[in-house]
Amino acid sequence: MTNVLTSTKLTAYKGSVFYFTDNPRFNENAYEYFHDGVLYVEAGKIVEAGNYTDLQAKYPQAQVIDYTGMLITPGLMDSHVHYPQMEMVGSYGEQLVQWLGKYTIPTERKLSDRKYADKIANLYLDELIKHGTTSAAIFATISPTSSDALFEAALKRNMRVICGSAYMDVNTPEYACLPPHEVYDFNKILIERWNGKGRTNYAISPRSAYLLSPAEMEATQALILDYPEVHIQVHLAENKESGDMVGDLFPGLKSYTEVYDNYGLMREKTIMGHCVWLDDHEVELIAARKSSCAFLPTSNLFLGSGLFNLQKANKYRATVGLGTDYAAGTTLSMLKTMGEAYKVTQLRKAFADNPRAVEPLDPLENYYLATLGAARAMAIDEYVGSFESGKEADFIVLDSKSTQDLSIRSERSESISDLLFALQIIGDDRSVAHTYIMGNKMK
Numbered sequence: 001m002t003n004v005l006t007s008t009k010l011t012a013y014k015g016s017v018f019y020f021t022d023n024p025r026f027n028e029n030a031y032e033y034f035h036d037g038v039l040y041v042e043a044g045k046i047v048e049a050g051n052y053t054d055l056q057a058k059y060p061q062a063q064v065i066d067y068t069g070m071l072i073t074p075g076l077m078d079s080h081v082h083y084p085q086m087e088m089v090g091s092y093g094e095q096l097v098q099w100l101g102k103y104t105i106p107t108e109r110k111l112s113d114r115k116y117a118d119k120i121a122n123l124y125l126d127e128l129i130k131h132g133t134t135s136a137a138i139f140a141t142i143s144p145t146s147s148d149a150l151f152e153a154a155l156k157r158n159m160r161v162i163c164g165s166a167y168m169d170v171n172t173p174e175y176a177c178l179p180p181h182e183v184y185d186f187n188k189i190l191i192e193r194w195n196g197k198g199r200t201n202y203a204i205s206p207r208s209a210y211l212l213s214p215a216e217m218e219a220t221q222a223l224i225l226d227y228p229e230v231h232i233q234v235h236l237a238e239n240k241e242s243g244d245m246v247g248d249l250f251p252g253l254k255s256y257t258e259v260y261d262n263y264g265l266m267r268e269k270t271i272m273g274h275c276v277w278l279d280d281h282e283v284e285l286i287a288a289r290k291s292s293c294a295f296l297p298t299s300n301l302f303l304g305s306g307l308f309n310l311q312k313a314n315k316y317r318a319t320v321g322l323g324t325d326y327a328a329g330t331t332l333s334m335l336k337t338m339g340e341a342y343k344v345t346q347l348r349k350a351f352a353d354n355p356r357a358v359e360p361l362d363p364l365e366n367y368y369l370a371t372l373g374a375a376r377a378m379a380i381d382e383y384v385g386s387f388e389s390g391k392e393a394d395f396i397v398l399d400s401k402s403t404q405d406l407s408i409r410s411e412r413s414e415s416i417s418d419l420l421f422a423l424q425i426i427g428d429d430r431s432v433a434h435t436y437i438m439g440n441k442m443k
């Protein structure tokens with residue numbers, strides 16, 4: 001693939017246009033929907049979205065691309081994913097800690113080979129585009145080569161991604177460990193090489209507190225103080241066993257979340273993956289620090305980790321984005337991920353003391369979590385996630401006639417909410433007719 005050149009012509013994409021301007025959970029005017037709509041794009045940026053009949057005369061020079069009957073929305077966003085794990089999706093029979101030791105760390109070792117890393121990075125980003133995902137927060141491995149490969153592949157496609165090499169130093173084989181005294185320079189080199197290049201950002205990625213010694217945490221604290229603007233991504237409270245291990249490693253600290261807070265890791269632009277086993281105080285702390293939660297339903301179901309409590313996150317107004325956590329997660333499709341998120345909320349009802357108090361996940365809120373919500377969780381919403389004028393033109397075209405089951409089901413839909421629900425429950429990469437990155441058609 002060659003570098004992508006952005007078209008400078010004004011283009012009108014006709015179709016049903018839908019996007020969020022805010023969280024529908026807290027704002028009843030949180031979205032825009034134009035059934036006979038149009039999205040104007042020029043030089044890779046959104047010019048305007050609205051009703052076609054209202055805007056047609058304003059832009060007579062626009063070249064029209066007709067997607068009538070299809071749904072044009074912002075690109076889908078994955079707030080937490082591990083690209084090096086592609087070949088081991090569906091690794092059988094283990095829960096988190098054993099799955100990591102038996103399958104994950106040995107597989108990630110292969111990424112120190114640059115040729116293999118390039119192959120997986122390019123395959124991964126091609127798959128993202130195929131699935132309509134235009135941005136992601138991505139973990140690479142302890143090998144800097146794996147970060148280099150991903151960033152180069154993203155630059156070739158001009159994609160807005162966040163990525164960082166995950167590091168750790170305990171409960172891990174020697175070959176996958178980064179000693180505390182190397183934490184600073186290891187990250188500094190990668191930050192200076194990649195952060196802000198093209199549309200990419202580096203994320204400092206201390207993998208998870210059950211894999212880091214207090215000395216590794218201290219080294220991380222020194223690093224992040226020198227890089228206050230750089231993204232951070234971690235795992236938090238994924239399953240009970242890993243939580244107990246954190247308790248053993250940091251006996252003086254009250255909770256898993258407070259371990260991160262103690263070392264200054266919880267700030268704006270920190271994405272905490274999983275957040276399954278948190279008490280109210282921890283969720284409150286995440287919200288107070290303006291960090292965010294990544295809700296990773298297919299992973300939590302596959303590894304049997306637990307059921308994320310969206311209602312609790314909403315109670316404290318913690319920022320939440322949806323993600324795949326591939327390849328503990330079982331799909332790169334954010335449509336399917338939304339379907340599984342819905343099922344998690346349904347299951348929560350089954351286990352609740354007061355089932356009536358547990359609400360099903362609203363299809364609009366679910367779609368928000370995979371678009372603007374995830375962009376907010378990744379702190380890239382000033383660029384992407386909606387169709388406000390001036391935002392970058394990453395968008396998808398969804399075709400509810402793409403398969404027979406979706407076609408017959410969506411014909412019953414009398415509202416945008418129900419159409420989105422049909423897409424979430426039975427849609428997949430076949431429902432994504434086109435994917436545009438900065439106004440360039442990539443699928």
Ligand code: GUN
Pocket residue numbers: 082096100104207208235238299325328
């Ligand atoms: N915790 C630490 N590393 C990982 C990982 O790669 N995947 C998941 N699901 N949890 C983790």
Ligand code: ZN
Pocket residue numbers: 080081082235273325
């Ligand atoms: Zn993960």
